[in-house]
Amino acid sequence: MVDNSDLKQCNGKNGCGQWKPKSEYSNAAGNKDGLYSICRPCKKAAVHKSYLEKDHEKRKAHANQYYLENKELVKGRNRKYRRRTPAKQMLRNAKCRADKKGEIITITEQDILNIFPTHCPLPHCGIKLVPGGVGYERFNSPSLDKINSKGIYEKDNVIVVCFRCNTIKGEGTPEEHLSIGNFYQKLLKSKL
Numbered sequence: 001m002v003d004n005s006d007l008k009q010c011n012g013k014n015g016c017g018q019w020k021p022k023s024e025y026s027n028a029a030g031n032k033d034g035l036y037s038i039c040r041p042c043k044k045a046a047v048h049k050s051y052l053e054k055d056h057e058k059r060k061a062h063a064n065q066y067y068l069e070n071k072e073l074v075k076g077r078n079r080k081y082r083r084r085t086p087a088k089q090m091l092r093n094a095k096c097r098a099d100k101k102g103e104i105i106t107i108t109e110q111d112i113l114n115i116f117p118t119h120c121p122l123p124h125c126g127i128k129l130v131p132g133g134v135g136y137e138r139f140n141s142p143s144l145d146k147i148n149s150k151g152i153y154e155k156d157n158v159i160v161v162c163f164r165c166n167t168i169k170g171e172g173t174p175e176e177h178l179s180i181g182n183f184y185q186k187l188l189k190s191k192l
């Protein structure tokens with residue numbers, strides 16, 4: 001048995017659960033034994049934590065306010081950042097797509113930089129790649145494509161193409177693309 005006559009357990013939400021001498025507790029007149037329910041170090045940590053949380057809320061509110069007052073400036077800055085860091089953006093988007101499908105992803109930002117072309121490598125296209133486009137303007141933005149759509153994002157299974165070519169390809173296989181191409185070619189010819 002623990003002789004706990006001079007000991008008190010540091011209890012409660014922010015307590016460490018340890019049995020400590022009563023001298024380790026601050027006075028709290030409102031409590032039954034006249035002491036705080038948690039020890040001094042735990043009390044100090046809890047106060048610090050709540051201070052940080054309050055500070056975090058304050059900083060967040062300040063950032064939101066700044067955004068509302070400087071929307072165009074912030075958007076412009078974000079866009080410039082995206083333009084400067086296309087590989088980072090492509091990796092982030094790929095990670096997001098892989099996450100949704102529960103796939104693993106092994107490529108790095110450097111892997112993407114190593115294969116980054118200046119122009120879309122597809123022969124019918126060849127457009128100059130311009131990072132940072134948004135919405136309809138991103139037809140010529142570089143985008144990461146899986147060569148084999150059924151594979152994962154790994155070093156030997158990725159290629160950088162323009163956004164438009166990537167959209168056209170989607171998740172289709174070469175066989176499906178040939179079949180679609182032949183179908184529309186025949187259809188168009190029959191209408192001439």
Ligand SMILES: [Zn+2]
Pocket residue numbers: 010015016017018038039040041042
């Ligand atoms: Zn404690």
Ligand SMILES: [Zn+2]
Pocket residue numbers: 120121122125126127161162163164165166
């Ligand atoms: Zn292209």
